[in-house]
Amino acid sequence: MVQQASRPLSPHIDAVVTCRHHWIIEEPVGPVSRGVCQQCSEVREFKNYIESAPWGEDNTATQPPAGILDDSTEEPDEVEDI
Numbered sequence: 001m002v003q004q005a006s007r008p009l010s011p012h013i014d015a016v017v018t019c020r021h022h023w024i025i026e027e028p029v030g031p032v033s034r035g036v037c038q039q040c041s042e043v044r045e046f047k048n049y050i051e052s053a054p055w056g057e058d059n060t061a062t063q064p065p066a067g068i069l070d071d072s073t074e075e076p077d078e079v080e081d082i
Helices: none
Strands: 023-025 032-037 043-047
Touching (some): 023 043
Antiparallel strands (some): 023 032, 032 043
């Protein structure tokens, strides 16, 4: 008969229970929104902006939408009916 030696558990290893958070985040009002995990009720603040774009400095309204013709583009040639 073959016996397998059992490996004793180290008393220094603590069992860590981690939550796979499922955040419910409030509507964005200001630079941060409050979020609460549905699983463990942990509360955390989430940023409502990207680090490289400072809050409140939105310059996209001054740029024309993509695909809009401006003065620097050529108009398409007219097609003659045959």
